[in-house]
Amino acid sequence: MAKYLRNLTCTALFSMTLPMTAAAEESEVQDMSDPLAVYTQAGLGYTDKGINVKVGQTYDTGSDTSMGMNVLEIKGFAGEALGWNGRGADDSIDSIRFRNFTVDLTNGLGGQVDISWDFDSNQGSASYSFIQALPKMGMFNFYHSLDLG
Template sequence: MMKKLPLISVFSLIAPLSFTSLSFAQQDEVQDMSDPLAVYTQAGAGVTNKGSNLKLGNSYDTGNPDTMAMNIVELKGIAGDSLGLDGNDSINQLRYRNFNLDMTNGRGAQIDVNWDFNNNVGNASYSFIQALPALGPVQLFPLAGIGITVTDTAVIRGDETEIGSVGYAIPSSFAVVGTYAKITLTDKIWLNYNPMYMTTLNSNEYMSDMMDGLYHEVVASYQINPKQNIRLFANYAATEFNADKNVDWRIEFNHQF
């Protein structure tokens, strides 16, 4: 029986970060949570159409006064069935990110690792993101990255094999290019539109159908106070696998320590 793997969204591969504008606040100062590259210790919780999410992030000393860095761990899709949502009650996904920001040139680099427990598929990627000067209320943060997908060999090209798992396989490599766009409306309200294009690098029609295409993310955010915000996300993937044109929604609360 064909087992349909989930969309591997570019927003799971290269996630919204935070960036402290080109003035670059010191690491012990309160960071501007509205920018897609700020580095700070944080905690967050939210609800999606597939369950609840938890996020913990810890900034750390790199030993270089010109750089800032943080680690972030996320648990996704918790207790979806109990909440009456589309997911089940297990943890659907685990995500780990390491992000480093060079404060001399406004360039960030990120290692991003994801694993989907429901479908035994994951990915790992490395990407760069560059802050550009703001043009009035609009600021762009173009990015580029490469990565690989990993799957349990019990499921190859969507089919469950009779012998079960004999290890792990790398069915595809991929590249992604795009930009984060921030539009400031007021001191407390801002919007983001983050279009990304993903393409597989190897010849694998199944993975190309699942991954290749343009991904859209729209975010509306409200800053409650300098250390807290609430954000509403909508994600849509224009890929062959999303023929039903499904949109993923989530709302999250974030606190900066």
């Protein structure tokens, strides 16, 4: 019963993502539908395989007309200690993922590099995506993507 209560408490605490954003020195509200509008982000999650952590931050591309962001995700550590279904989770990291986003602010054309490694299967993947922002249509923003990988 104690393990059930501990897991229930951990689920309640860690299942919420904790977005943290650096305050911009602008008086207008940032458009949160655009991932690059958030300068620094962090997330924490809890699953049956352990804890997941995500950290992202924009960086200076050296150009006033472009933006860039790196995002690092680490998934599945402390799975044996905190997992709840007993399906063979261990305390080691299950996978790691790195993503790099860039966008040209003049035309809305962006790119994404996505690299991941699964430690349990010793397999990885890498892909590159082109992303194109379309003009706002009513209350909707659409982003096309073409992926290779």
